[in-house]
Amino acid sequence: MKISELARLVGGIVEGNGDIEIKGLAGIESASPGELTFATDEENLSHAERSKASCILTNKTVKASKKPLIRVENPKLSFLIIYNTLNTPKVREAFRHPTAVVAESARLGKNVWIGPHVVIGDGVEIGDNVIIEPNSVVMKNCRIGSTCRIYPNVTLYANTVLGRNVILHSGVVIGADGFGYVRDKDKIYKFPQTGKAIVGDDVEIGANTTIDRGSMNDTMIGSGVKIDNLCQIAHNVKIGKNTIVAGHSGISGSTVIGDNSTIAGKVGIADNLTIGSNVIVGGGSSVIGDIRDGEVVWGFPARPIREMKRQLAVLSWMAKHFKVISRLLKPE
Amino acid sequence: MKISELARLVGGIVEGNGDIEIKGLAGIESASPGELTFATDEENLSHAERSKASCILTNKTVKASKKPLIRVENPKLSFLIIYNTLNTPKVREAFRHPTAVVAESARLGKNVWIGPHVVIGDGVEIGDNVIIEPNSVVMKNCRIGSTCRIYPNVTLYANTVLGRNVILHSGVVIGADGFGYVRDKDKIYKFPQTGKAIVGDDVEIGANTTIDRGSMNDTMIGSGVKIDNLCQIAHNVKIGKNTIVAGHSGISGSTVIGDNSTIAGKVGIADNLTIGSNVIVGGGSSVIGDIRDGEVVWGFPARPIREMKRQLAVLSWMAKHFKVISRLLKPE
Amino acid sequence: MKISELARLVGGIVEGNGDIEIKGLAGIESASPGELTFATDEENLSHAERSKASCILTNKTVKASKKPLIRVENPKLSFLIIYNTLNTPKVREAFRHPTAVVAESARLGKNVWIGPHVVIGDGVEIGDNVIIEPNSVVMKNCRIGSTCRIYPNVTLYANTVLGRNVILHSGVVIGADGFGYVRDKDKIYKFPQTGKAIVGDDVEIGANTTIDRGSMNDTMIGSGVKIDNLCQIAHNVKIGKNTIVAGHSGISGSTVIGDNSTIAGKVGIADNLTIGSNVIVGGGSSVIGDIRDGEVVWGFPARPIREMKRQLAVLSWMAKHFKVISRLLKPE
Structure with missing residues (x-):
């Protein structure tokens, strides 16, 4: 399917060339040319840009990219929807x-x-x-x-x-x-x-x-x-x-x-x-x-x-200043 | 078996009609009419009274009930003894x-x-x-x-x-x-x-x-x-x-x-x-x-x-009063 | 194998009679006469001396013994080497x-x-x-x-x-x-x-x-x-x-x-x-x-x-002296 078709499937907006054919989906690390990956924040987007993926599914707020993007509300969910569309489980026979x-x-x-x-x-x-x-x-x-x-x-x-x-x-x-x-x-x-x-x-x-x-x-x-x-x-x-x-x-x-x-x-x-x-x-x-x-x-x-975090912080403070504290308090 | 017979089995005392037939045992939640359940304290007894059970096995100290009771030392153990009497595991053949x-x-x-x-x-x-x-x-x-x-x-x-x-x-x-x-x-x-x-x-x-x-x-x-x-x-x-x-x-x-x-x-x-x-x-x-x-x-x-409980209480106290403590101790 | 032969296998030094035949290996508790065991410190060596083992594999620093010893750098490793020599896993046929x-x-x-x-x-x-x-x-x-x-x-x-x-x-x-x-x-x-x-x-x-x-x-x-x-x-x-x-x-x-x-x-x-x-x-x-x-x-x-150990010690100290501390700090 073309990027533009996939975008339509998940109600997303294409940025870049929407005519490129997508052959499969992959994680950022393992993506090959012709595959779509997803990135949920700026940092992941940077990783994804350095990957071999041909298109990145991402959210509406992150920066622009040299790679074609599809912008959606929830990139992970949209990725899932595309995945499930391309991979309908085959029913086994009795x-x-x-x-x-x-x-x-x-x-x-x-x-x-x-x-x-x-x-x-x-x-x-x-x-x-x-x-x-x-x-x-x-x-x-x-x-x-x-x-x-x-x-x-x-x-x-x-x-x-x-x-x-x-x-x-x-x-x-x-x-x-x-x-x-x-x-x-x-x-x-x-x-x-x-x-x-x-x-x-x-x-x-x-x-x-x-x-x-x-x-x-x-x-x-x-x-x-x-x-x-x-x-x-x-x-x-x-x-x-x-x-x-x-x-x-x-x-x-x-x-x-x-x-x-x-x-x-x-x-x-x-x-x-x-x-x-x-x-x-x-x-x-x-x-x-x-x-x-x-x-x-x-x-x-x-x-x-x-409360738990505060107690941990207080205990850490006490241990750090214990020399002073134990002198000041001099119990018995 | 009748309530009075079950009571004899576990050395218990019947309160109420001992002639009622008991057909099975059940937990409080799932008891049906004709079934016996057990209650180890007042709270459970109240639950058991609202259940459909026909008899309650309970201990000697809790209050009286409108339902027939069998009072014993250890209601849970007596329940178990009755259960095992009624449910002898069948030996499987080779x-x-x-x-x-x-x-x-x-x-x-x-x-x-x-x-x-x-x-x-x-x-x-x-x-x-x-x-x-x-x-x-x-x-x-x-x-x-x-x-x-x-x-x-x-x-x-x-x-x-x-x-x-x-x-x-x-x-x-x-x-x-x-x-x-x-x-x-x-x-x-x-x-x-x-x-x-x-x-x-x-x-x-x-x-x-x-x-x-x-x-x-x-x-x-x-x-x-x-x-x-x-x-x-x-x-x-x-x-x-x-x-x-x-x-x-x-x-x-x-x-x-x-x-x-x-x-x-x-x-x-x-x-x-x-x-x-x-x-x-x-x-x-x-x-x-x-x-x-x-x-x-x-x-x-x-x-x-x-010791563990005391330490938890002390830490909680320290965290609660930390503003005062940290000012009083002013370390450094 | 003789003790002296085993010692050669692991580069160890024999102390005592090296001619005794060793038939097997065992832990200290279960060792029988004719078996070799190992001891990594003085305490274990004492246990091993009271065992029925005929030889003890031990390190170079512990005391002498009435039983024959083989002294090596790493008794546990040497024990393992001897074990593997005596117990080569047999290959199963297809x-x-x-x-x-x-x-x-x-x-x-x-x-x-x-x-x-x-x-x-x-x-x-x-x-x-x-x-x-x-x-x-x-x-x-x-x-x-x-x-x-x-x-x-x-x-x-x-x-x-x-x-x-x-x-x-x-x-x-x-x-x-x-x-x-x-x-x-x-x-x-x-x-x-x-x-x-x-x-x-x-x-x-x-x-x-x-x-x-x-x-x-x-x-x-x-x-x-x-x-x-x-x-x-x-x-x-x-x-x-x-x-x-x-x-x-x-x-x-x-x-x-x-x-x-x-x-x-x-x-x-x-x-x-x-x-x-x-x-x-x-x-x-x-x-x-x-x-x-x-x-x-x-x-x-x-x-x-x-840090963790210090914090535990400080908390323990606080709990121990809490009466004094809470009076001195009188928060509120």
């Missing part, structure tokens, strides 16, 4: 590898693709256009919505429910027993874990992440939620719509998180808390109390980010 | 799926259930009533005690030993090489990891948790230990009986932990430490020194919890 | 288990060993002497260098590249999509993740560790890098040669780390940072800024380790 073990009572929709060594248990229901890659295991009575993609070596425990268009990366485990015990004298008894794990639509879950089933009630992952690799979602947790959880974060039992919140990487959230909507929890934080809607917290333990 | 690959030299006990695509190596010994779910791999010379349950996609490296009644959730890896190297000039050499990983009786290990084999000696997980999801137990670690390790916690090489200790979530413990019995390590802590029996620690780095 | 599913277009080198239920996709290239253990999945167009060893239940996504002599432990996932999204109003769009994950030579990657593919560019793991269990390496990260990353550490998107650095356990490093060579990041740290070559940092957030 397929079942002869080594897959599929229970007779399982009900499969149209165009379901089942790879080698997949195991599908009794009573499983699978929607249309679902792809289940090699060596994944779907235990009995799971329900998988349409257009889900399950990568290799995933495990879904019995009764797990996935909505539509869910992506599960390799090593994901959904529906394992939660960590629930009763201590009595010298013995630890396992408490029943009989709830389900229910995942909404348009959810993506990163490699080796674990989501436990509920103990008596259910664990619920809202639609649009994105969870990164190696996260742990404990039993009975409820996560609202479009909330994002970055790598290595863990949410303890029965905690409830609202919509559109952002949990950065390596965060731990204690059990039985209420975390609001539009909350941001900074990376590495340990959350031990409730968080109200819209709050931004950080730290060990997590507190309002301004 | 089974070997035709796609499983089992070495001829492997020795299997009675009623061993082996799912599709399981791989059992040479010289493996498996006790009675063991269940190995699909796609798990047991490498050569492992020994698995009776009544163990291994969920799908688990890996046991060669020579791993499991006691009786061990539960391994999906994605667990036991016996992988520890992280041991020798640096010499510009090269890093791998140090031999020839010990075993030995797991005691009644241990449960959460999804995607890893337990490394010993380097020269063995890694030992004591009986009754419960380890949550995504934990890392390094080479040569020894964990005593009935110790609990919550999600995302990691224990570094050669550290020894005593009995009945509780390691909360997202804790890191450095290598070569001695952690006592009945210790509690608060969530998110980084432990860099030994901990004596019975101590409760928390923080980065972990210190006695009172 | 093998393909009949249950493995190998694409016709895959190209395999000499002596490739492919276990049960392994899946190898279209266009995959595998070098000589590679071992792929049961139930691992290698998706299309991956390239695997010679002498790699892939343990069970590993997943390599399409286009992943491994150098020579790479060891991947069970549950490793390389090449999954990175965590990249564009938010627009109420919707979160998945950003294309079309780069590769490229791993150099002599790399070892621990159980259940995840390395994401690049988004537009590639994720690069340098030669000689060692990564422990349960680590997360995000999209576009670049790690230099011989850098070590311990368990539970996570490196966020596009961060670059130099050569020979040490990232201790449970460290989180934020995105888009530049971490130098020969850096040490202490355990549990959260890194939120660049780190220069050779720096040693620790803390939440990470700062120069001396």
